[in-house]
Amino acid sequence: MAEPRVAVIGGGLAGLMAAIRIAEKGGKVLLFSVVPVKRSHSVCAQGGINGAVNTKGEGDSVLQHFDDTVYGGDFLGDQPPIKAMTANAPRIIYLLDRMGVMFNRTPEGLLDFRRFGGTLYNRTAFAGATTGQQLLYALDEQVRRHEADGKVEKFENWEYLSSVIDDEGVARGIVAQNLSTMEIKAFACDATIIATGGPGRIFGKSTNSMICTGFAAASLYKQGAKYANGEFIQIHPTAIPGEDKLRLMSESARGEGGRVWVPKSSSDTRSPRQIPEAERWYFLEEKYPKYGNLVPRDIASREIHRVCYKLKLGIGGGAKVYLDLTHKPREVLNKKLGGILEIYEKFVGVDPREEPMQIFPAVHYSMGGLWVGYETKADGEMDMTHPKTHMTSIPGVYAAGEVDHLYHGANRLGANSLLSCIFSGDVAGPASVAYAKGLAKGADSVDKSIFDREVKRMQTEVDGIAARTGGENPFKIVDELGYMMLSECTIERYNAGLKTTRAKLDDLQARADRAIAGDSGKVANQSLRFAHQLPYLVQLAKVMVDGALARNESRGAHYKPDFEKRDDENWMATTLAQFDAKANGPSLSYVPVDARFIKPRPRTYGAPGN
Amino acid sequence: MANEPIKIRIKRQPGPGVASSWVDFEMPYRASMNVISCLMEIQRNPVDASGKPVDPVSWDCSCLEEVCGSCTMVINGRVRQSCSALVDNIRKERPGEPISLEPMTKFPVVRDLCVDRSRMFESLKKVKAWIPIDGTHDLGPGPRMNEVDRAESYKLSECMTCGCCVESCPNYNEDSKFIGPAAISQVVLFNSHPTGAMNAGERLDAIMGEGGITDCGNAQNCVNVCPKSIPLTTSIAKASRATSVRMITNLFDR
Ligand SMILES: Cc1cc2nc3c(=O)[nH]c(=O)nc-3n(C[C@H](O)[C@H](O)[C@H](O)COP(=O)(O)OP(=O)(O)OC[C@H]3O[C@@H](n4cnc5c(N)ncnc54)[C@H](O)[C@@H]3O)c2cc1C
Numbered sequence: 018m019a020e021p022r023v024a025v026i027g028g029g030l031a032g033l034m035a036a037i038r039i040a041e042k043g044g045k046v047l048l049f050s051v052v053p054v055k056r057s058h059s060v061c062a063q064g065g066i067n068g069a070v071n072t073k074g075e076g077d078s079v080l081q082h083f084d085d086t087v088y089g090g091d092f093l094g095d096q097p098p099i100k101a102m103t104a105n106a107p108r109i110i111y112l113l114d115r116m117g118v119m120f121n122r123t124p125e126g127l128l129d130f131r132r133f134g135g136t137l138y139n140r141t142a143f144a145g146a147t148t149g150q151q152l153l154y155a156l157d158e159q160v161r162r163h164e165a166d167g168k169v170e171k172f173e174n175w176e177y178l179s180s181v182i183d184d185e186g187v188a189r190g191i192v193a194q195n196l197s198t199m200e201i202k203a204f205a206c207d208a209t210i211i212a213t214g215g216p217g218r219i220f221g222k223s224t225n226s227m228i229c230t231g232f233a234a235a236s237l238y239k240q241g242a243k244y245a246n247g248e249f250i251q252i253h254p255t256a257i258p259g260e261d262k263l264r265l266m267s268e269s270a271r272g273e274g275g276r277v278w279v280p281k282s283s284s285d286t287r288s289p290r291q292i293p294e295a296e297r298w299y300f301l302e303e304k305y306p307k308y309g310n311l312v313p314r315d316i317a318s319r320e321i322h323r324v325c326y327k328l329k330l331g332i333g334g335g336a337k338v339y340l341d342l343t344h345k346p347r348e349v350l351n352k353k354l355g356g357i358l359e360i361y362e363k364f365v366g367v368d369p370r371e372e373p374m375q376i377f378p379a380v381h382y383s384m385g386g387l388w389v390g391y392e393t394k395a396d397g398e399m400d401m402t403h404p405k406t407h408m409t410s411i412p413g414v415y416a417a418g419e420v421d422h423l424y425h426g427a428n429r430l431g432a433n434s435l436l437s438c439i440f441s442g443d444v445a446g447p448a449s450v451a452y453a454k455g456l457a458k459g460a461d462s463v464d465k466s467i468f469d470r471e472v473k474r475m476q477t478e479v480d481g482i483a484a485r486t487g488g489e490n491p492f493k494i495v496d497e498l499g500y501m502m503l504s505e506c507t508i509e510r511y512n513a514g515l516k517t518t519r520a521k522l523d524d525l526q527a528r529a530d531r532a533i534a535g536d537s538g539k540v541a542n543q544s545l546r547f548a549h550q551l552p553y554l555v556q557l558a559k560v561m562v563d564g565a566l567a568r569n570e571s572r573g574a575h576y577k578p579d580f581e582k583r584d585d586e587n588w589m590a591t592t593l594a595q596f597d598a599k600a601n602g603p604s605l606s607y608v609p610v611d612a613r614f615i616k617p618r619p620r621t622y623g624a625p626g627n
Numbered sequence: 628m629a630n631e632p633i634k635i636r637i638k639r640q641p642g643p644g645v646a647s648s649w650v651d652f653e654m655p656y657r658a659s660m661n662v663i664s665c666l667m668e669i670q671r672n673p674v675d676a677s678g679k680p681v682d683p684v685s686w687d688c689s690c691l692e693e694v695c696g697s698c699t700m701v702i703n704g705r706v707r708q709s710c711s712a713l714v715d716n717i718r719k720e721r722p723g724e725p726i727s728l729e730p731m732t733k734f735p736v737v738r739d740l741c742v743d744r745s746r747m748f749e750s751l752k753k754v755k756a757w758i759p760i761d762g763t764h765d766l767g768p769g770p771r772m773n774e775v776d777r778a779e780s781y782k783l784s785e786c787m788t789c790g791c792c793v794e795s796c797p798n799y800n801e802d803s804k805f806i807g808p809a810a811i812s813q814v815v816l817f818n819s820h821p822t823g824a825m826n827a828g829e830r831l832d833a834i835m836g837e838g839g840i841t842d843c844g845n846a847q848n849c850v851n852v853c854p855k856s857i858p859l860t861t862s863i864a865k866a867s868r869a870t871s872v873r874m875i876t877n878l879f880d881r
C-alpha cells in the first residue's frame with residue numbers, strides 16, 4: 018500500500034501529538050478542527066502537567082504516580098494503561114521541554130515542579146499560569162513544521178460529522194462539513210483518530226470552551242461505537258459564575274487561605290464586608306474542622322451544592338457562595354495569586370482583594386468517553402505499539418484525549434489530563450499507522466458508493482433542518498438540557514430524580530429532533546450547525562443519566578446519598594453504553610476493571626487538595 | 628443607566644465580498660454581561676431592535692476567557708476580544724450611544740463578525756516559528772535555561788495570534804505584504820531559545836526583504852492594543868538590530 022492516510026479529528030493536545038507521531042512514522046495526516054488548532058480548548062489549562070521527575074529529592078517515582086492515579090480514580094481505571102502513562106510522563110515532559118515550552122525553572126536552570134491535588138509530591142511541571150496554552154503552542158509549532166513539509170494537511174474550520182463505515186463494519190473515512198461554505202464532503206482514509214475533547218456543553222455552562230460539545234463522540238456512538246463510564250463527570254468546587262461561562266477559580270486561592278462562607282440568612286442584602294463575623298456561616302470549616310476549606314474537590318463541591326440547593330442558603334438565595342481572601346494583605350495576594358485574581362477582576366469587574374469572590378461548583382471534565390481497548394504483553398504491561406491499542410469498538414477508528422475513557426477511572430487528578438491527552442496521542446498515532454499498514458486494501462480502493470451514501474445521510478439530516486419550520490430555537494433547548502443535567506446528574510444523584518430526568522430527556526429528544534435553524538444564511542450558518550448537533554447531545558446526555566441511574570454505589574465523582582459506599586463486589590466494572598435504535602437510547606453492559614497490579618483499598622484521603 | 632436595556636449596532640455582512648450594513652439590536656440588561664452574552668441573546672431571540680425577525684449574527688468564540696484569540700472584533704472602534712469586553716465598562720465609553728461591533732478590517736470577512744485570519748498562521752510558517760527537534764524519541768531533557776531569560780521569553784510565548792496588533796498597524800493591510808509585528812516577535816522568541824538559536828539566520832532571512840521588518844514604520848500602535856501586553860516594539864527593535872548585523876555578515880560571506 019502507498020503511504021497510510023490517517024484523519025485526525027481535533028487539534029488539541031491529543032490530536033496534535035497524534036499528528037506529529039503519524040508524520041514521523043511516514044503517514045499522511047488530514048487534520049480536522051472546528052477552530053484553527055491553536056485555538057483549541059487545551060489553551061484553557063492553567064495548572065500544569067504531572068510527571069514523577071523527582072527534581073526535589075523527595076523520593077517520588079513513576080510507581081508512586083501510578084498508585085496516586087489509580088487511588089485517585091477510586092479503582093475504576095484499568096491499570097496497564099495508567100501504568101504506561103505514568104511511566105512515560107517524565108519522557109513526555111522532557112520532550113515538551115526540548116520543543117521549547119517555557120516551563121518555569123529552578124535556580125539551577127532545571128525544570129521546576131509544584132504541588133497539586135491527590136499527591137504528596139512536587140510532581141507538576143508548569144509554565145506560568147498558562148501551561149495548557151504553552152503545551153498546545155509547542156505541539157502546534159511542530160505540526161506546522163510537518164505541514165510545511167507536506168506531511169500534514171490541515172482542514173481548519175471543518176467539522177467532523179460521521180465516519181464512513183463499509184458493509185464489513187470497517188471505517189474507511191469520514192464525512193466533514195466546511196463551516197464557512199457549509200459544504201459536506203467525504204474524505205477517504207485508512208484510519209481515523211477522534212481527539213475532539215470533552216462534552217461540557219451538555220451541561221449548558223461549564224469551565225469548558227464553547228466548542229466542547231461532545232458532538233463527534235455522540236455521532237460515533239450513534240454509529241455503533243461503545244461509550245464508557247459516561248456517568249463520571251468531574252465537578253470543580255470553585256468556578257466564577259458567569260452569564261456565558263463558568264470560569265475556573267484555581268484551588269490555590271484556598272491553598273493561600275481563602276475561606277468559603279455564606280450569610281446566615283439568605284435574605285441578608287448587605288454587602289459582604291458589612292456582614293459581621295457572627296452572621297456568617299463558614300460551613301466547610303464548621304463541618305470539617307481538620308481540613309476546613311481544603312477538603313478534597315468532590316467533598317467541597319457537594320457541601321456547596323447542599324448549602325445552596327437543599328438549605329437554600331446561597332447568597333441572596335441563589336447558587337453562589339463567598340470565597341473570601343480579603344483578610345489577606347494585598348501584597349501577599351498579588352505575589353502569590355496575581356494571575357487568577359486578575360481573571361476574576363477582568364470578568365466580574367470587582368477587585369477580589371477588596372471584596373469576597375462569589376463562586377459556585379462547575380462541570381469541569383469527563384472521565385468517561387469513547388471506549389478504547391488496549392493489548393498487553395506477556396509481562397502484563399500495555400503493548401503501546403499494538404494496532405488495537407487505543408482503537409474504539411469500530412475497526413479503524415481510534416480515540417485519544419479527553420474523549421477517550423482510559424486513564425482516570427472515577428475521578429481525575431489535577432494535572433493528569435494534559436498528560437493523558439499527550440500520552441494517548443503518542444500511542445494512538447503510531448497504532449493507527451500500524452493498523453493502516455496491515456490493511457489488505459486501503460481506503461482508496463473502497464467503492465465510491467460507500468462514501469456517497471454517508472455523505473447523503475448527513476446532507477439529508479442537514480437539509481431537513483434547513484427546510485424545517487415551526488420548531489423551537491436550539492439554543493433555548495440546550496439551556497433546558499443544561500439545567501436538567503446540572504440539577505440531577507452532577508454532584509448528588511438520586512434515583513428518583515434521575516428517572517424523572519430520563520423521562521424528560523425523551524421529551525427533549527423529540528423537541529431537539531424538530532429544532533429549527535432560524536437562519537437563512539448560506540455561509541457560516543452557526544444556528545444550522547447547532548441545530549444539527551443538538552439531538553446528538555441529548556443522546557449523550559441519556560448515556561450519562563442511564564449510567565448514573567444504574568450504578569447503585571458511590572465512587573469518585575459519582576455520588577448517591579442513598580448508596581453511600583463504594584461497592585467493589587458489584588460495581589468494580591466499566592460501564593459500556595451502546596446505542597439501541599429501537600429504544601432510541603443506550604443499552605448498558607459492564608466489563609470488570611483490570612486491576613492486575615494494585616489491589617483495591619478504601620479511599621480515605623487524609624490530605625487536603627485533589 | 629445601569630439597568631437600561633442594552634443597545635447594540637452590528638455591522639453585518641451576509642457573506643464574503645458582499646456589501647455590509649448596520650443593524651440595531653436591543654436586549655434586556657443582566658448583571659455581568661459581556662459582548663458574547665449579548666450575541667448569545669441574539670442567537671436565542673433573533674430579532675432586531677424593531678422586533679423584526681432577522682438571521683442570527685455569526686461570530687467566533689471558544690475559550691471565553693481571553694486565551695484562545697477567536698473572538699477578536701472591533702468594539703466601539705477599538706479592536707479587542709469580545710469575551711472580555713464587559714457591557715458595564717464598554718457602555719461607559721460612549722454614554723448614551725449604542726455599543727458598536729464590527730469585524731476586523733485587515734482580514735477577509737466570512738460573515739458578519741467572522742473573519743479569516745489564515746494569513747497570520749501562514750506568516751508563522753514563513754518565519755519557521757518552531758524548534759527543529761530531531762524527533763520525538765527519548766533524548767532526555769532540553770537545554771538548561773536561567774529563570775530570568777525564561778521569564779522574558781515567556782512573555783513572547785503568550786501570543787494567541789488574535790490579530791489585534793495587525794489590525795491596529797497602519798502598514799498591515801490586504802494589499803501590503805508586511806508580515807506584521809506578531810510574527811516578528813515570534814522570530815525573537817525562537818531565536819532566543821538555545822536550540823532555536825541554531826537556526827536563527829533562517830528566521831532572520833524570512834523577515835528581511837519585501838514585506839519584512841523594514842516595512843514597520845514604528846508607529847507603536849501594535850504594542851498599545853496587544854491584550855497580552857507583549858512587548859512588540861522591543862521585539863521589533865531586537866529583530867531590527869539582528870537583521871542589520873546579518874545583512875553585514877551576509878555581505879562579507881558573499
Ligand atoms: C479551565 C480548565 C483548566 C484545566 N486545567 C488543567 C490543568 O491544569 N492540568 C490538566 O492536566 N488538565 C487541565 N484541564 C483539562 C484539560 O485541559 C483538557 O482535558 C484537555 O486540554 C483536553 O485536550 P484534548 O486534546 O482532548 O481536546 P481539546 O483541547 O478540547 O481539543 C479538541 C479539538 O477537537 C476539535 N473538534 C471538536 N469537535 C470537532 C468536530 N466535530 N470536528 C472537528 N474537530 C472537532 C476542536 O476544534 C479541538 O481542536 C483543564 C480544563 C479546563 C476546562
Ligand code: SF4
Pocket residue numbers: 785786787788789790791792793808809812852853854855856857859
Ligand atoms: S502579539 Fe498580541 S495582539 Fe498581536 S496577535 Fe499576539 S496576542 Fe494578539
Ligand code: SF4
Pocket residue numbers: 792795796797798799807808842843844845846847848849850859860863
Ligand atoms: S510599530 Fe511597526 S508593527 Fe507596530 S503598529 Fe507600528 S508599523 Fe505596525
Ligand code: FES
Pocket residue numbers: 687688689690691692693694695696697698699708709710711
Ligand atoms: S473566546 Fe477565546 S479569547 Fe475570547
